[in-house]
Amino acid sequence: MGQKRRSASSRRWLSEHESDQYVQRARTEGWRSRAVFKLEELDQRDRLLRPGQRIVDLGAAPGGWTQYCVKRCGSKSTVIGIDLLPIDPLPGSVLIQSDFESDEGLSALETALNGQRVDLVLSDMAPNISGIASADQARATGLVELALDFCDRQLVSGGDFVAKAFQGEGFDAWLAQVRERFKKVSVRKPAASRARSREVYVVARNFRLG
Known part of the structure; x- marks a missing residue:
């Protein structure tokens, strides 16, 4: 049955x-995925992307967001995507196949950045669904916490952060941490997000370094 x-x-x-x-x-x-239209809507509304930026895309596979960034920002930008899953080559980007949650993944990112801080951190990461709601929510919260930690380590003063998060236990506490670090924080639900999904996108602007 x-x-x-x-x-x-x-x-x-x-x-x-x-x-x-x-x-x-x-x-x-x-485009490589339907998710590109979520980023496109956020970008059009909040004017996130500009030529010459250094951008890191966390959980990048299959590469739709990275692809959009390369197209929008041009050849003078640095666009780095990382995922545990392989990503087909994307001219104009640096792709890292590694687990972002591991020390090895973070080290690979830092090597690719070559000592430079990031202007924009993107995270469309989502956990593998187990079907156990409490466990899935805890895992999703853990991912956005790691993404925020990465901002603390690598984002420039005045930089921006966009992350997919799931409303539920732990979301409000994490959002409060984001508000402590950024001057302006908005919660968006792009049209391409399925209505029944608990996913929202947090757009955080103007990072307070340190």
Whole structure:
């Protein structure tokens, strides 16, 4: 029974995915994922991306956000994407296959940055779903906490941070930490975010270094 239920659920998800307007647009326009339209909306609203920026994209696979940054910011920018999963090459970017949560992953990022701080940190990371709500929420909160720690280590004074987070236990406490570090913090729900999802995007501007 459990197998049949999962199979039916998988079929429903696949059908919904294939008919999704953002999936279809991504394929037509040559983007690597539908998630690019979330970043595009945030960028258009908040004017996040500019030529010449140093940008780190945490949890970058399959590379849609990195691809968007390269296209928007041009060849004088430094765009670095990191993910545990492999990412097909993207001209104009530096791609690192490593676990961002590990010392090795952080070391690889710092090496790629060559001592320079970052203008914009992006995080579209999400945990692997176990189906146990409390465990999944704790894991999601852990990821955004790590992303915020990375900002403390690598973001320039006045820099910006965009992170996907999931509303639930731990979210308000983490958001309070973000507000302590940035002068302006907004919580957004892009049109491409599925309505039933608890995901939101936190846009934090003007980092207070130290």
